[in-house]
Amino acid sequence: MVGELIPSSVDPATAGVDFWRRYHKFRRVRQKESRPDDPLRDDADEEAHMKRVSPFQETVYYEVFRDGEILGLLQGSSVKPASPEYVSNRHLYEADIFVRSEFRRRGIASSFLPVVVELMDRRGCTTLGFWVEEDSGHEFMKWVGAESKLTAIESRLMFSEIEWQEMERWAAEGARRSPDTTLEIIDGPLPEDEWQAFSSQLSAMLNTMPFEDLDHGEIVVTPEKMRDFYERLELSGEVQHTVVTREPDGTISGITDITWAPYRSAFIEQRFTGVRPEARGRGLGKWIKAAMLLHIRDLYPGTRWIATGNARSNAPMLKINRALGFKPYRTGNEYQIIRDRLGGSLTAG
Numbered sequence: 001m002v003g004e005l006i007p008s009s010v011d012p013a014t015a016g017v018d019f020w021r022r023y024h025k026f027r028r029v030r031q032k033e034s035r036p037d038d039p040l041r042d043d044a045d046e047e048a049h050m051k052r053v054s055p056f057q058e059t060v061y062y063e064v065f066r067d068g069e070i071l072g073l074l075q076g077s078s079v080k081p082a083s084p085e086y087v088s089n090r091h092l093y094e095a096d097i098f099v100r101s102e103f104r105r106r107g108i109a110s111s112f113l114p115v116v117v118e119l120m121d122r123r124g125c126t127t128l129g130f131w132v133e134e135d136s137g138h139e140f141m142k143w144v145g146a147e148s149k150l151t152a153i154e155s156r157l158m159f160s161e162i163e164w165q166e167m168e169r170w171a172a173e174g175a176r177r178s179p180d181t182t183l184e185i186i187d188g189p190l191p192e193d194e195w196q197a198f199s200s201q202l203s204a205m206l207n208t209m210p211f212e213d214l215d216h217g218e219i220v221v222t223p224e225k226m227r228d229f230y231e232r233l234e235l236s237g238e239v240q241h242t243v244v245t246r247e248p249d250g251t252i253s254g255i256t257d258i259t260w261a262p263y264r265s266a267f268i269e270q271r272f273t274g275v276r277p278e279a280r281g282r283g284l285g286k287w288i289k290a291a292m293l294l295h296i297r298d299l300y301p302g303t304r305w306i307a308t309g310n311a312r313s314n315a316p317m318l319k320i321n322r323a324l325g326f327k328p329y330r331t332g333n334e335y336q337i338i339r340d341r342l343g344g345s346l347t348a349g
């Protein structure tokens, strides 16, 4: 049992050097267990991200620590009233818990649950979500009584395995099938006068993604949210590259974007790809993806991996990704449980 070990709140804005020392040690342990192949953010970078207060998202941290070591950490997050997503997402709370392997099965993760319930109650949240990739997490979810609502696959493309001639063919074919459509590549932030049109198209496309059985709200991208996103990228010198297709009337019909960062210079994150429903079936998805890969080849020839995530039920996107050479790398599940059902696990210990 945990005994004297009780969760205590940490505020990154005021945390002292002792906290950062034990936190950086702890996150390295987690990285080694959970994502050993992935690059780790620099300490200064990580601190800057944790200290930055988002206008739209509230994030809180609680640690269980002893003798200068963090044994377990809870990160809780919820949407702020200032967010355009608040109306439809205000009932959702997201928790992430990690306990160092040598301190598991002693009730540390469960000791965070009453804290989570209080955080939810204070914000009026009624559904709790957890993202889980590891066996121990799936077992813990069973005990909590949460159900898996969405399965997502992270796929990776080895840069050295890309068939460049095929990519050139896809790009040429896309242009041939849609001769009146133009393709644009934007390096870095989009020009500010395009944020309004871009964010409304992006929102519409994002909300067509399959969410399986997940209790979810609407995704609302706005110019203010784009500014916030760009400011966050700047903290670690991250760069976004965007490919869009535009129809003759100026409408954006397809979008794909990636990010690159100095701390993971050989590792590209492929973010969202979407084509407006009425523009589907013309090869725009393949065109924008191929154009992006050809652009990455020019900009970042030292790339090793490109990683992307999709719902397991997203057949069209997975089909394009498999044809590009993306292979499944790991699977994760989003679990949810309603607040009133959490009572059982709070008293079970």
Ligand SMILES: CC(C)(COP(=O)(O)OP(=O)(O)OC[C@H]1O[C@@H](n2cnc3c(N)ncnc32)[C@H](O)[C@@H]1OP(=O)(O)O)[C@@H](O)C(=O)NCCC(=O)NCCS
Pocket (backbone or CB within 6 Å): 072, 095, 096, 097, 098, 099, 100, 103, 104, 105, 106, 107, 108, 109, 110, 111, 130, 131, 132, 133, 134, 135, 136, 137, 138, 139, 140, 143, 144
């Ligand atoms: C999941 C995790 C946080 C659990 O931490 P923990 O401190 O060991 O959990 P607890 O001791 O509070 O476990 C509570 C109950 O959950 C169940 N449980 C937890 N881990 C389990 C496991 N590996 N196998 C089977 N049951 C498990 C047990 O019923 C346990 O009670 P018991 O030990 O009395 O039988 C930890 O294993 C971990 O950090 N895993 C990797 C990260 C992760 O997957 N996090 C979950 C996503 S938020």
